[in-house]
Amino acid sequence: MKILVTGGAGFIGSAVVRLAVARGHAVVNVDALTYAGCLANVADVADNALYSFEQVDIRDRAALDAVMDTHQPDAIMHLAAESHVDRSIDGPGDFIETNITGTYNMLEAARAYWTAKGKPADFRFHHISTDEVYGSLGETGMFTEETSYDPRSPYSASKAASDHLVRAWHETYGLPVVLTNCSNNYGPYHFPEKLIPVVILNALAGKDIPVYGKGENVRDWLYVEDHADALLLVLEKGALGRSYNIGGENEARNIDLVTTICQILDDKRPKNTKYEDQITFVADRAGHDLRYAIDPGRIRDELGWRPSVTVEEGLEKTVQWYLDNEDWWRALQDRDGVGERLGVKG
Structure with missing residues (x-):
């Protein structure tokens, strides 16, 4: 199969690209190489005959057609998407243009291509989204595919809009689509502005480790390579027009996650004091959702998929990867916004 992957130089996209090539698929990586795109993420497959790269912005319809x-x-x-909630608070326009208009362009380019090919039955448009479209949970309950949308940030609102567009193009035009909504990803090549890499890198640099509010926000954590495996499975075997929630079955409070990372670093890179001493509680993010939790029953029951990595195993692997790949993350330190507190302009 030849798969066109948008955002294939990003965190999750590059994991998909690497796994797809490893499994013998031809892959066309389409990425605009904005601040979070990094071709080093796909360096392992760059010389593979199955891989090709096109630097194209999904807001450019003519380039997509080509x-x-x-x-x-x-x-x-x-x-391909703008994905950092804090950045969406500071500059929502980029999220509207990329996540909504960009998805519209992708759908129209895909529809024109599919129609010109005679509408082949085996063609698929797989839209990858987030659990944040569902809003916030209390202390109990889980998101299912039937949960009503209730986005709370410009980021999640833009992703919710893109999900609606994909479903509309399926119902109105018959475009063969599948959708997935995932929980929080982590693992190798995670751009150093998200919680887990920020904790690791600030700890190693001897800086304060910022934790929003009291650290009581709960997330379900999904190891990125498990996610890539699930995405390829849905692409190949998911039912047309159907959505699948992908979760790691690993809920944790932010403060517990941060403390665990500090303990792993105490073991792997010991120093005279505990890394936990660097934890600093900071003003909470505007509109910070309390809890996300995924019910992955549909993908488990219909497609037989379950995550293979526990959060404890995944965090240890992730910390070790950052310790072993200093050249990768140091090269990103000067990129826009890295190392700064974002999401405070609202």
Whole structure:
């Protein structure tokens, strides 16, 4: 299968690209290489005959049409998106343009291509989204595929809009789509502005480790390589027009997650004091959702998928990866926003 992957130089997209190539699929990586895109993420497959790269912005419809015509993909996996909640608070316009208008362009380019090919039955448009579209949970309950949308940030609102567009293009035009909504990802190549890499890198630098509010916000954590495996499974075997929630079955409070990382670093890179001493509680993010939790019953029951990595195993692997790949993260330290507190302009 030849798969066109948008956002394939990003965190989750690059995991999909690496796994797809390893499994023998041809992959066309379409990425604009904005601040979070990094070709080092796919360096392991860059010279593989199955891999090709196109630097294209999904807001450029003409360029998307040209890529489709040149590469003739069998399927599209649409991951390209602005994804940092804090950045969406400071500058929501980029999220509207990329996540909504960009997805519209992808759908129209895919529809034109699919129609010109005679509407092949095995073509797929896989839209990758987030559990944040469902809003916030209390202390109990879980998101299912039937949960009503209730986005609380410009980021989640833009992703909710893109999900609605994908469903509309399926119902109105018959475009063969599948959708997935995932919980919080972590693992190798995670851009150093999200919680887990911030904790690791600030700890190693001897800086304060910032924790929003009291650290009581709860997330379900999904190891990125498990997520890539699930995404390829849904692409190949998911039912048309159906959505699948992908979760790690690993709920944790932010403060417990941070403390665990500090303890792992105490063991792997010991120093005279405990890394936990660097934890500093800071003013909470605007509109910070209390808890997300995924019920992954549909993908488990229909497709037989379950995560293979526990949060304890995944955090240890992730910390070790950052310790072993200093050249990778140091090269990103000067990029826009890295190391700064974002999301405070609202």
